[in-house]
Amino acid sequence: MWPAHIMRTIKYFKSNDALTALGSSSIFSTAEDLSKWVIHFQQALEQKDPIYLRMIETDTLNNKQKIDYAYGLEVSRRNGITNIAHDGGWAGFRTIISNFPDQKLAVILLSNDGNFDVYTNANTLAGLFLKDKVSPGPKREDLSNLPNVAVDTLLLKKYIGSYQLGPGWYVTFTLENGRIMVQANGEDKFPTDLKSDTVLWVPAYNSSVTFREIKEKAGALKYRGIIAPRVMPVKITPSQLNQYAGTYYSKELETAYRLSVKDGKLVAHHIRLGDFTFEPDLVDAGKFSSYNGIINFLTNTPKKINGFRLTNGRIKNILFEKQQ
Template sequence: MKRYLLVVLLLSCAQCIAQPLETSINQIFSKYNHPGIPGAAVLVIQNGKVIFKKGYGTANLEYDAPITPSTVFDIASVSKQFTGFAISTLIQEGKISPDDDIRKYLPEVPQFSNTITIRHLIHHTSGLRDWPATLHAAGWRWDEAFRFEDILRMVKQQRDLDFQPGARYSYSNTGYNLLAALVARVSGTPFPQWIQEHVFTPLQMNASLVLDDYTKVIPHLASSYDNNDGKEFRKINDALTALGSSSIFTTVEDLSKWVIHLQQQIDGKDPVYLRMLEIDSLNDKQPVTYGYGLSVETENGITNISHGGGWAGFRTVISMYPDQKLAIIVLSNNSDFDPEGNATAIAKLFLKDKLPATPVREDLSKLPTLKGDPELLKKYTGTYKLGDGWYVTFTLEDGHMMVQANGESKFSTDIKSDTVLWVPAYNSSVTFRDITDKAAALRYRGIIAPRITPVTLDSTLLVGYAGIYYSEELETAYKLSVENGKLTAHHMRLGDFEFDPDRVVAARFSSNNGTIDFIKTDSGITGFRLSNGRIKNILFKKQ
């Protein structure tokens, strides 16, 4: 009887300890803890043990299936650490070296003017174009299939690097796709099979797989959703087989086995796993805090090993604090979900003031809206540069301040003080600075944007830009024409979209499908170069 009472007391104490943690995590995820809302699966590991796991929200809205710790998610770029493990293992076995030219194993990669090494692929310093933006520029729509074979063909077609290898850090999914191809070539085993044999089977991650066929039926799989219109959730297609960079499907329960194992091997000084944490530096010695599929950062004496992911409506993260023996895994099927922010909120329950404070965006929406002085507001009108190719223009129309970023619609603002406007569409404030005859700059979400004098475009010159432009690299054409005073692009698969003139650089135009810089010679316009995020200067020749 005494032994029975002792067990009951111990269980009661455990529940007393666990209850506040569950209550706190429930509060963090309260927004998603309702039926009919895509949500998340959450798992917390401390001292090598799972101390919390729970599902919030709905895995499939059509069948009202709830999310549980056994729900399967596409973990997107969180997959990269498994590729990093594979590469580190091959290095340890002496089969490859980080400084090997990748063409030693993948001779089909073009011979560029500079050598790309395995190290460049690992740390995202290769200069290879990132496949999502590249294939989209070639005509792939976001709601259709992207296959591993498409990515490899794209690499074979690349004409120039975005930059000299080692000169810059630019996150490239393509690099990790090539690492997966390299693993298969060197080991003689298909990449999905290699991961299965070296990770999933030994760790009994029985619900996990590397997807090489997007038509495969996956039991207990969550669907992914988007709510961008703010009215109703819509399914997002997830037809992707990007081996190496993404396309691992698993659960928080399975991932906990990997994370516990990873912590144990780090503590045991296993060289394969320690190598995964090695960061690198650029040619100019600037540090790159990205290891083998893992971001490794230390702040306030706290080391965080992590990686997030996002594809379709899936948002995912594994966040580890190895010195504190703490790890958080969060997998979501809601495109609006903030995995890193929510994981950090959980970590603060344990580490409290040891973690840096999370910046809080000031919400001025509930402050009274004032009537502005027209003479003062005129000082704020004009164009400001937020970033490269990113400008915002303020105009005074019928007593109301309006704002428009390039490539976007025009939105109204609310006046909150003599220097501060609230932009409901941006859910953010704008503060004007250094005001004399005109405001010299503004502050927006931490960005100090100087006032600039826009380039005046002679609309009659637009006709000279019209024509058909073809890219041999992408094997696609854009037809440019002038419609209603606007430079309009037509693409067979992407449809019609407008290019707005750059505010500063002449012969540069921007759209939601990238920025183009026209090439001028004595004989006229001969082509343009297209850039878009992680892709730079793809050549299109005028036909």
């Protein structure tokens, strides 16, 4: 079994605990065995097996909105072609089985890259057999080959600051030696290339950023379809950081995190995950994030830290109590 790999910033890290991840997953198979399954699935649909027909029966939400999700499978129509698919993501592995029953075609992808885009790649492969009837998805505009432009420094200063891309996800722009630098929270800092008065290209992200609502300062930016408003960062002092140090235990998960302050950062230690850093949220005091999740600290009546709640992927608000 090959180890899984997870990208953090622009580096890959081996996930050695891939086989110990428990829950509703951890089913390991091969492309050959999955091929046998899709052949059987195709035959069952053609024979109108009631169990398999029920598996592709979609429904509506409480507000009567129709959805593509059926009984464990996603059923959609794109360019007049029916697609039945299911993807999986666990401990750095990404997989998909994508069926096109009317064309008797199936695409199976197995990846040990946690950032692998299974849907886009499956549709791209399917398009080779379906004469491009299946869209590979929208392509990001590549501005890397456009010439760089010189922009007045006063205008560049209007872009400097922090912007919120999503919950716990921020990006900060600085002006250093006449060049705009970009850094997302918890990541390295990267240079950018100016392509116009309002558009810059980030080679490390292979994507563009467009500044909007420009008055005294840019009020927002657009990045990969996300409109990110400008935010005013909350400052946290070393003494404030020290109050979060301690050991926190979850009765539900029967596991603990030990938090300590090292070099001005809040560092977590877990017996299986090792050491990693929780970065403070730029807007919400008492909220920290890492590649292992987001924590919101809790206080008691005297305003002392007595625990936190952890949210990560498919878990939400798991309680960890501070140990005395």
